[in-house]
Every structure is written in C-alpha cells, then in structure tokens.
Amino acid sequence: MWWKIILLSGLAAVIVFSFITPAPQNIIGEASRIFYYHIPMAWIAVLAFALAMIYSIRYLRSKKIIEDIRARSAASLGLLFSFLATVSGSIFARVTWGSFWNWDPRETSIFILLLIYGAYFALRTAVAVEEKRASLAAVYAIFAFLTVPFLVFVVPRVVPSLHPADSVIGADFKFTMGTTVRLIFFASLAFFTVLYLWLFNLTCRVGVLYRKIIEEESL
Amino acid sequence: MPNKSAGLTGRALAVYxxxxxxxxxxxxxxxxxxxxxxxxxxxxSFTLGQSGLSASLLAALFWIIMFFAAMAGLAQVFVREEETGTVLALRLAADPTAVYLGKLFFNLSLMILIAFVITPVFFIFTDAPVDNILLFVLVLILGIVGLCAATTIVAAIISKAGIKGALFAVLSFPILFVLLLLLVSASTRVLEEATLGGIALELQGLVAYSGVMITASLMLFKYVWQE
Incomplete structure (x- = not known):
C-alpha cells in the first residue's frame, strides 16, 4: 500500500514540476517540456516488448499458461505505450520540424514496433486453441524482437536523422541537461516505469481471473 | 522418406x-x-511510363514487387501440408531441423527461379541502366536469402492459424522492414554508382540479418512444428 502513495505523490510532483520549472531546452522553448513524458513512454514501449519476449521464452520452456498470460499482458500495455509515444513524438515533430510525420529513423522504429504489436495480436485472434495460440504467439514475439537491434543500429545509418535523442542520451548528454531537468526527467522515468509494472501486474491478474471464469462457464 | 540414420543434409535434401x-x-x-x-x-510500368525514373524509385519499385510476389506464394510450402493433411506423416518421417532446412531450400530455389524471370523483364520494362550486373545480382541473391530466411518460419506459424492469406503479409512485414530498407538502399547505390565499397555497410547488414533469422528459426522451429 505504501508504495502506491509514493507513486501517486511522485507522479503528481513530476507533473507539477515539469510545468513550473524553466523549459528544458531554450531554442524549442515551452514545447520541449513534452520530453518529460515522451521519452518515458518510448522507453516503456521497448521495455514491454522485452518483457513480452522474456515471458515468451519462459512459456516455451515451461509450457505454463500463466507465462503466456504475462507475455500477452506485457504486450497489450506495450501497445498502449507505443501508441502514446508515437502520438507525443508526432506532436513534438510538428512543433520542431514542421510536419507530423517524416519517416525519421526513430519515427520509423516506433512505427515498426506498433506494427509488430498489431501483428502479434492479429496472430493471437486467428488461433482458437489455447496452447497452440500461446506457443505460436511466443515464437512470433521472440522472432520479432530480433529485429530490434537492426532498428536501433542499422536503420539510423541508412536513413538520415533529425531526432534530438542523439543529443539527449548521446555522448554530450551532460551538456544538454541541467541538474533540475535531469532530476525531473529521471523521476518521471522511474515513476512511469513503476506505474507500468503496477498496470502489468493488474492486467496479469485480470487475465488469470478471466480465464478462470471461462473455464467455469464451460464446465 | 529416408531412415533416421541419414545425416542432417541427407534428411533435409529428402524433404526438399x-x-x-x-x-x-x-x-x-x-x-x-x-x-x-x-x-x-x-x-x-504501365502507370509510371517507361524511362526517366530515378534510381531510388526504381530500387523501391523492384523490391516492392519482389516483396508482394513472395507474399503471394512462399507460405504455400507449409499451407499445402495442412490442406492435404500430410503434416502428421511428415512430422513422423523427419525431425524439425530437417523439415525447416528442406522447406527453406525449397523457398530459396522458388524465389531464385522467379527472380530469373522477373528481373530481366523489370529492366526491359523500365529501361533502367545497370553498369554493374554482377553487383546487382549479389544484392539480389542476398535479398532473396533474407526474404526466405525471415518468412519461412512465419509461413509455418500462419499455416496453423485461421486466416492464412492476409496474416502472412501482416506478420512478415514488420520483420522484413529492415531487410527491405537495406535492399532498397543497396540497390539504389548499385544503380547510381555501382561500386562494391559503396554498399559495404548494406552488405554487412544483409549478411547479419540472414544469419540472425536463420539461426533463430532453427532454434524456434520445433515449437511451431510440434504440437
């Protein structure tokens, strides 16, 4: 219970301080505040994909249906957060580059991530038998995750980029972020991650209960 | 079908x-x-007219044609087994690795045959200049290997699912995206300047991609194949 209070007050503090402190970037100005929210969303979208892959591996090794429920729950929240990251990034792109979408490598990567999540759920709905659905979806999740290193390391070399991420988390990280900005940013990252893990836990429990109801009804 | 004592190559060739x-x-x-x-x-070709298309547009069109051609038939190798009810027999007769390799080689030969027909026709229709044919063929072969490496296991997955036709392209595209990007970039450069050094990065990426996809498929295939 105590951690929920910390989470609530932490998220409230992040939201308040992200608006009352000076804008993190002088040239872009007020709009640059979106980075306190956009980067945590993108980070969670990738974290969720990694979790879905780990639980998929665990399912294939143990064949326990709970691992499949965990993989699916991680992915369903990942879909939500990658959507939020895409939308917030697109708004930011409109303000800084002048158009909502221009196939920058980062935009491409998040779009492919969205497509993978979509394909994963399309596959799940197309298989009726539970065990078969679980193993096919697990194989696809692991296989699709293997494209992530290519999206991160190969795509930016082939396609030219305008994205500011390279200056935020790149080598000159210390020059672009002051102490206050860094504090709010990492607090936002941490609290949103905890929020994701809480939502993940709830989705898993709902998944287990839902399965139990289906089983009882079919008896 | 061979007996189980034959080597992996022999068993894969039997499936092939x-x-x-x-x-x-x-x-x-x-x-x-x-x-x-x-x-x-x-x-x-009909809608865009004959000549004057830029190298990047030609390369993109070529690989879009190859992608959709591959989507039209590469799943057949597994879907056929499900439709004729021969899955069980094949599962008893050969181990998963041999089945995967046999089907991969089958898809590879199919795509290479298709490329033999489509590529010359493409260059005749679009009137695209190619200075270095050998280099284009190298990119083409690496592209076909990548296409088959990534889609063979997806074909196995969708053969077990309900709606097969649409699902194959839906599941394949996110995985093939990186490959298509590399191929379009490499082909554009081959059509523009045609030097081996100019496409070194793309060639490395293509080899790495196929290597990763085939290794992963070999490890994962048994979970798709066995019930």
Missing part, C-alpha cells in the same frame, strides 16, 4: 526433393508468385 516433386506436379506456388510478380510489374 519431396517438396520439389509435389510442386512440379501442380506448379501452384511457382505460377502464383510468377503471375503476381508479372502483374504488379506490368501495372507499375
């Missing part, structure tokens, strides 16, 4: 020759891919 025999009887997959490729090519 069995699939070749079945394909030569019906020629279904070959005809589907070829006609799909030719049709798309004709539509593209």
């Amino acid at each position: 020759s069995k699939d070749m025999k079945v394909e030569l009887r019906s020629k279904y997959a070959f005809n589907a891919i070829l006609m799909f490729g030719i049709t798309t090519l004709a539509v593209v």
Whole structure:
C-alpha cells in the first residue's frame, strides 16, 4: 500500500514540476517540456516488448499458461505505450520540424514496433486453441524482437536523422541537461516505469481471473 | 522418406526433393508468385511510363514487387501440408531441423527461379541502366536469402492459424522492414554508382540479418512444428 502513495505523490510532483520549472531546452522553448513524458513512454514501449519476449521464452520452456498470460499482458500495455509515444513524438515533430510525420529513423522504429504489436495480436485472434495460440504467439514475439537491434543500429545509418535523442542520451548528454531537468526527467522515468509494472501486474491478474471464469462457464 | 540414420543434409535434401516433386506436379506456388510478380510489374510500368525514373524509385519499385510476389506464394510450402493433411506423416518421417532446412531450400530455389524471370523483364520494362550486373545480382541473391530466411518460419506459424492469406503479409512485414530498407538502399547505390565499397555497410547488414533469422528459426522451429 505504501508504495502506491509514493507513486501517486511522485507522479503528481513530476507533473507539477515539469510545468513550473524553466523549459528544458531554450531554442524549442515551452514545447520541449513534452520530453518529460515522451521519452518515458518510448522507453516503456521497448521495455514491454522485452518483457513480452522474456515471458515468451519462459512459456516455451515451461509450457505454463500463466507465462503466456504475462507475455500477452506485457504486450497489450506495450501497445498502449507505443501508441502514446508515437502520438507525443508526432506532436513534438510538428512543433520542431514542421510536419507530423517524416519517416525519421526513430519515427520509423516506433512505427515498426506498433506494427509488430498489431501483428502479434492479429496472430493471437486467428488461433482458437489455447496452447497452440500461446506457443505460436511466443515464437512470433521472440522472432520479432530480433529485429530490434537492426532498428536501433542499422536503420539510423541508412536513413538520415533529425531526432534530438542523439543529443539527449548521446555522448554530450551532460551538456544538454541541467541538474533540475535531469532530476525531473529521471523521476518521471522511474515513476512511469513503476506505474507500468503496477498496470502489468493488474492486467496479469485480470487475465488469470478471466480465464478462470471461462473455464467455469464451460464446465 | 529416408531412415533416421541419414545425416542432417541427407534428411533435409529428402524433404526438399519431396517438396520439389509435389510442386512440379501442380506448379501452384511457382505460377502464383510468377503471375503476381508479372502483374504488379506490368501495372507499375504501365502507370509510371517507361524511362526517366530515378534510381531510388526504381530500387523501391523492384523490391516492392519482389516483396508482394513472395507474399503471394512462399507460405504455400507449409499451407499445402495442412490442406492435404500430410503434416502428421511428415512430422513422423523427419525431425524439425530437417523439415525447416528442406522447406527453406525449397523457398530459396522458388524465389531464385522467379527472380530469373522477373528481373530481366523489370529492366526491359523500365529501361533502367545497370553498369554493374554482377553487383546487382549479389544484392539480389542476398535479398532473396533474407526474404526466405525471415518468412519461412512465419509461413509455418500462419499455416496453423485461421486466416492464412492476409496474416502472412501482416506478420512478415514488420520483420522484413529492415531487410527491405537495406535492399532498397543497396540497390539504389548499385544503380547510381555501382561500386562494391559503396554498399559495404548494406552488405554487412544483409549478411547479419540472414544469419540472425536463420539461426533463430532453427532454434524456434520445433515449437511451431510440434504440437
């Protein structure tokens, strides 16, 4: 219970301080505040994909249906957060580059991530038998995750980029972020991650209960 | 079918020759891919006109045609087993690795045959200049290997699912995206300047991609194949 209070007050503090402190970037100005929210969303979208892959591996090794429920729950929240990251990034792109979408490598990567999540759920709905659905979806999740290193390391070399991420988390990280900005940013990252893990836990429990109801009804 | 004592290559080749025999009887997959490729090519060429297209546009069109041609027929190698009810027999007769390798080689030979027909027709229709044919063929072969490496296991997955036709392209595209990007970039440079050094990065990426996809498929295939 105590951690929920910390989470609530932490998220409230992040939201308040992200608006009352000076804008993190002088040239872009007020709009640059979106980075306190956009980067945590993108980070969670990738974290969720990694979790879905780990639980998929665990399912294939143990064949326990709970691992499949965990993989699916991680992915369903990942879909939500990658959507939020895409939308917030697109708004930011409109303000800084002048158009909502221009196939920058980062935009491409998040779009492919969205497509993978979509394909994963399309596959799940197309298989009726539970065990078969679980193993096919697990194989696809692991296989699709293997494209992530290519999206991160190969795509930016082939396609030219305008994205500011390279200056935020790149080598000159210390020059672009002051102490206050860094504090709010990492607090936002941490609290949103905890929020994701809480939502993940709830989705898993709902998944287990839902399965139990289906089983009882079919008896 | 060979006995289990034969080596992996022998067992994979047995699966391959069995699939070749079945394909030569019906020629279904070959005809589907070829006609799909030719049709798309004709539509593209007819609507865009003959000459004056830029190298990047030509490269993109070529690989879009190859992608959709592959989507039209590469799943057939597994879907056929499900439709004729021969999955169980094949599962008893050969181990998963041999089945995967046999089907991969089958898809590879199919796509190489198709490329033999589509590529010359593409260059005749679009009147694209190629200075270095060998280099283009190298990119083409690496592209076909990558296409087959990534889609063979997806074909196995969708053969077990309900709606097969649409699902194959939906599941394949996110995985093939990086490959298509590399191929379009490499082909553009081959059409523009045609030097081996100019496409070194893309070639490394293509080899790494196929290596990763085939290794992962070999590890994961048994979970798709065995119930």
